[in-house]
Amino acid sequence: MNFELKTSTLAGLAQEKSDAAIVLVANGFQAPKGVLGAWMTKAIQAKALDTATGKVLSVYELPGLAAPRAAFAGVGVASAKDVRSALTAALTPLKSSALKKLTVAFAGDADEASVRAAVAALYDAFYAYTTTKSKAEKQHLQKVTLLVPNASACQTAFDRAVAIGEGALVAREWANRPANHATPTLLGKAAQHLAKGTRMHCEVLGPKEVAKLGMGSFMAVAQGSAEPLQFIVLRYQGAAKTQAPTVLVGKGITFDSGGISIKPAPEMDEMKFDMSGAASVLGTFKALSVLKPAINVVGLIPACENLPSSTAVKPGDVVTSMNGTTIEILNTDAEGRLVLCDALTYAERFNPSAVVDIATLTGACVIALGAVRSGVFSSDDGLANELLAAGTQAQDLGWRMPLDDEYADGLKSNFADVANVAGRPGGAITAAKFLHRFAAKYPWAHIDIAGTAWKGGAAKGATGRPVGMLVEFLLGRVQVK
Structure with a gap:
C-alpha cells in the first residue's frame, strides 16, 4: 500500500476523491460550517452518530462528500487505543470490498500517538496471508490518504509508523x-x-x-x-x-x-x-x-x-x-x-x-x-x-x-x-x-x-x-x- 499524510479540514475531505472515506469523530465534536458539518451535527443530535469508541455509522452517497461510501466512527476521548479500536471497527465491512483508494480523516485534532494508531490499524486490517493458498483473495487497495489538521506536526510519527508497518508485514x-x-x-x-x-x-x-x-x-x-x-x-x-x-x-x-x-x-x-x-x-x-x-x-x-x-x-x-x-x-x-x-x-x-x-x-x-x-x-x-x-x-x-x-x-x-x-x-x-x-x-x-x-x-x-x-x-x- 502507498500511504500519504495530508493537511485537510472536513471541507477538504468533502472534495477528496476515493472509493471510501472513514471519518473519526471524538467526544465533544463541534462541526464547522458547510454541508458535511451540518449533516454531522444533525446526525449527532439525532443520536444516529455516536462518538463512543467503536460506534460506526455507515452511509452511501452522502451529499457533499466525493467518496461514494463513508463510515463515521466514534473515537471517544481520541486516545491511541480508542483510535485503533474505532478504525478497526470501521474497516471490518470494507476489507472484503474492492477498494483501490481509501481516505481516513480526523474530524478534530490528531496527535502523534493517534496517527501512529491509525496507521497500525490500517496495516493490520489489510494484511492477509496468501503464500500457501491456491485461490487467495486479491488485495485491491493501492493507496491510503490520512487527513489531519496539521500534517507537519505529525509527519515524523507518520513516517515511523509506516516503516514499522512495513517491517511488521515482513x-x-x-x-x-x-x-x-x-x-x-x-x-x-x-x-x-x-x-x-x-x-x-x-x-x-x-x-x-x-x-x-x-x-x-x-x-x-x-x-x-x-x-x-x-x-x-x-x-x-x-x-x-x-x-x-x-x-x-x-x-x-x-x-x-x-x-x-x-x-x-x-x-x-x-x-x-x-x-x-x-x-x-x-x-x-x-x-x-x-x-x-x-x-x-x-x-x-x-x-x-x-x-x-x-x-x-x-x-x-x-x-x-x-x-x-x-x-x-x-x-x-x-x-x-x-x-x-x-x-x-x-x-x-x-x-x-x-x-x-x-x-x-x-x-x-x-x-x-x-x-x-x-x-x-x-x-x-x-x-x-x-x-x-x-x-x-x-x-x-x-x-x-x-x-x-x-x-x-x-x-x-x-x-x-x-x-x-x-x-x-x-x-x-x-x-x-x-x-x-x-x-x-x-x-x-x-x-x-x-x-x-x-x-x-x-x-x-x-x-x-x-x-x-x-x-x-x-x-x-x-x-x-
Missing part, C-alpha cells in the same frame, strides 16, 4: 509461513534478499562454519533434523564504522516439536511461530531500510529445527557452548536458550553498545503476562528503560521482569557447568538467568514474546510484535549514543 509473513515454507535455508535467503538494500550486508554461515566456531549448543539442537542449520548475520551501517553497533539476536527455531521431550499434539502446529524472534529481526531491518537512521545495527539469527530422531540430542546429554561453558540438557524442549547462548557469545566480537535478544522463549511468560505485554529482562537499568519507553511510544508494550541472582540457583548441575532448565516456578526468569550467564560482557536485555508474537484460535496468526518496540528503541539510540 515479520508476520515469515512467522505465518508453514515450517516447510520457512526452513532455515529459506530464512537465510530472505535475509540475503533483504540485505540488497542500501547500507546492508548479509552473511549466512552453514553447519561447517558454525562447527568451526565451536557453537556446540546451537548444533546440538539442530542435530535431530535433516534441515541444515543456518547462522544469519545481518548488518546495517548508517553511522561511522567507529560507532559501536547495537546487536539484535532473534531466536530462529523454524519448527519446535520439543525434540525428544516432545510436546503434546494439540496446537503443535503453532510451533511454526517459534521463529518469531528471528522474524522480528528481519522486520526491524526492513524498517531500517525505509528510514535509514544514523546508527549501526547487527542482526544475528541462529536458525534450525528442533525435531526428535535417532540423531537428536537427548535429556541428560552434556554439550559445550561457544564460550566453553558445558550445559546439561535436562529438557530438549528448552532449546531456544541453547541456540541463543551461542549467538550471545558470537555478539561479543562486535564490541556492541548493547545486545537485545528476542525470543518466544517460555510458556511461563504467557502465564505471567498474557498476550498484552512482552516480558523485558535486563542487566542494565538504562537499557531496560529505553526498551520500555520505546514500547510505549510504539504502542507495543513491555513489562520489566526481575533478574535476581537467586533465580539461577535451580540451574545448578552435578554433571556440567549449568543445566538448561530449573523447576516450574519463575520459569521465564530462570530462562532469562540462563541467557544472562552468556551476556556478561555488554549491556544486555532479553524480550520474551511467547505471549505476544502470535494469536491462536479463530484469529490465528502472527502479530509482528515487537518490531515497533525494536524500531523505536533503535531510533532513540540515534540521539543518545
Whole structure:
C-alpha cells in the first residue's frame, strides 16, 4: 500500500476523491460550517452518530462528500487505543470490498500517538496471508490518504509508523509461513534478499562454519533434523564504522516439536511461530531500510529445527557452548536458550553498545503476562528503560521482569557447568538467568514474546510484535549514543 499524510479540514475531505472515506469523530465534536458539518451535527443530535469508541455509522452517497461510501466512527476521548479500536471497527465491512483508494480523516485534532494508531490499524486490517493458498483473495487497495489538521506536526510519527508497518508485514509473513515454507535455508535467503538494500550486508554461515566456531549448543539442537542449520548475520551501517553497533539476536527455531521431550499434539502446529524472534529481526531491518537512521545495527539469527530422531540430542546429554561453558540438557524442549547462548557469545566480537535478544522463549511468560505485554529482562537499568519507553511510544508494550541472582540457583548441575532448565516456578526468569550467564560482557536485555508474537484460535496468526518496540528503541539510540 502507498500511504500519504495530508493537511485537510472536513471541507477538504468533502472534495477528496476515493472509493471510501472513514471519518473519526471524538467526544465533544463541534462541526464547522458547510454541508458535511451540518449533516454531522444533525446526525449527532439525532443520536444516529455516536462518538463512543467503536460506534460506526455507515452511509452511501452522502451529499457533499466525493467518496461514494463513508463510515463515521466514534473515537471517544481520541486516545491511541480508542483510535485503533474505532478504525478497526470501521474497516471490518470494507476489507472484503474492492477498494483501490481509501481516505481516513480526523474530524478534530490528531496527535502523534493517534496517527501512529491509525496507521497500525490500517496495516493490520489489510494484511492477509496468501503464500500457501491456491485461490487467495486479491488485495485491491493501492493507496491510503490520512487527513489531519496539521500534517507537519505529525509527519515524523507518520513516517515511523509506516516503516514499522512495513517491517511488521515482513515479520508476520515469515512467522505465518508453514515450517516447510520457512526452513532455515529459506530464512537465510530472505535475509540475503533483504540485505540488497542500501547500507546492508548479509552473511549466512552453514553447519561447517558454525562447527568451526565451536557453537556446540546451537548444533546440538539442530542435530535431530535433516534441515541444515543456518547462522544469519545481518548488518546495517548508517553511522561511522567507529560507532559501536547495537546487536539484535532473534531466536530462529523454524519448527519446535520439543525434540525428544516432545510436546503434546494439540496446537503443535503453532510451533511454526517459534521463529518469531528471528522474524522480528528481519522486520526491524526492513524498517531500517525505509528510514535509514544514523546508527549501526547487527542482526544475528541462529536458525534450525528442533525435531526428535535417532540423531537428536537427548535429556541428560552434556554439550559445550561457544564460550566453553558445558550445559546439561535436562529438557530438549528448552532449546531456544541453547541456540541463543551461542549467538550471545558470537555478539561479543562486535564490541556492541548493547545486545537485545528476542525470543518466544517460555510458556511461563504467557502465564505471567498474557498476550498484552512482552516480558523485558535486563542487566542494565538504562537499557531496560529505553526498551520500555520505546514500547510505549510504539504502542507495543513491555513489562520489566526481575533478574535476581537467586533465580539461577535451580540451574545448578552435578554433571556440567549449568543445566538448561530449573523447576516450574519463575520459569521465564530462570530462562532469562540462563541467557544472562552468556551476556556478561555488554549491556544486555532479553524480550520474551511467547505471549505476544502470535494469536491462536479463530484469529490465528502472527502479530509482528515487537518490531515497533525494536524500531523505536533503535531510533532513540540515534540521539543518545
